[in-house]
Amino acid sequence: MxxxxxxxxxxxxxxxxxxxxxAIYAPGVKWSLAEGTGVRGKFTLKDGTVIQAEERFAAFSNNNYYVVSAKCTECQGFHEEPQCVSVCPVDCCVSDENFVETAVQLVTKKELLHP
Ligand code: SF4
Ligand code: SF4
Structure with a gap:
C-alpha cells in the first residue's frame, strides 16, 4: 500500500x-502526476478518476510534508525499503490503510509511472 x-x-x-x-511534496506545494514520472497526458487514478498528468493539484497539507498516494509504490522497482521510512528522523512515514495495494499491484503501478 x-x-x-x-x-x-x-x-x-x-x-x-x-x-x-x-511522490513527496512540501507543505502547500501543488502536486502533479507528471512530475518525476514518465506519465504524460490522460491518466486514470485508482478510483477511476481521469486526470491530466501535467495538471497541478492543490496540496493535501499546508502544514506538513505529504505523500501523493497515486505516485507512491513503496519504492518498488527502485529500492529494497521505502526510502522515506529509512531517512525520516521521527518515524512519521507509515502505511496508508486507506490505500491498500498488493506487492504485485505496486510493481504494476511502478511500470505505469515509468513506462
Ligand atoms: S515509499 Fe518510496 S515511493 Fe513511497 S513516498 Fe516513500 S520514498 Fe516515495
Ligand atoms: S523525513 Fe520525516 S520529518 Fe522529515 S520531512 Fe519527511 S516525513 Fe517530515
Whole structure:
C-alpha cells in the first residue's frame, strides 16, 4: 500500500529528494502526476478518476510534508525499503490503510509511472 506522512512530521525535508517517484511534496506545494514520472497526458487514478498528468493539484497539507498516494509504490522497482521510512528522523512515514495495494499491484503501478 502507499505510505502517508503523519502530523508528527517536523518538515526536515530529508525524505523529499529520496523518493524515486517524486511522490513527496512540501507543505502547500501543488502536486502533479507528471512530475518525476514518465506519465504524460490522460491518466486514470485508482478510483477511476481521469486526470491530466501535467495538471497541478492543490496540496493535501499546508502544514506538513505529504505523500501523493497515486505516485507512491513503496519504492518498488527502485529500492529494497521505502526510502522515506529509512531517512525520516521521527518515524512519521507509515502505511496508508486507506490505500491498500498488493506487492504485485505496486510493481504494476511502478511500470505505469515509468513506462
Ligand atoms: S515509499 Fe518510496 S515511493 Fe513511497 S513516498 Fe516513500 S520514498 Fe516515495
Ligand atoms: S523525513 Fe520525516 S520529518 Fe522529515 S520531512 Fe519527511 S516525513 Fe517530515
Amino acid at each position: 502507499a505510505l502517508k506522512i503523519t502530523e508528527d512530521c517536523i518538515n526536515c525535508t530529508a525524505c523529499e529528494s529520496e523518493c524515486p517517484n517524486n
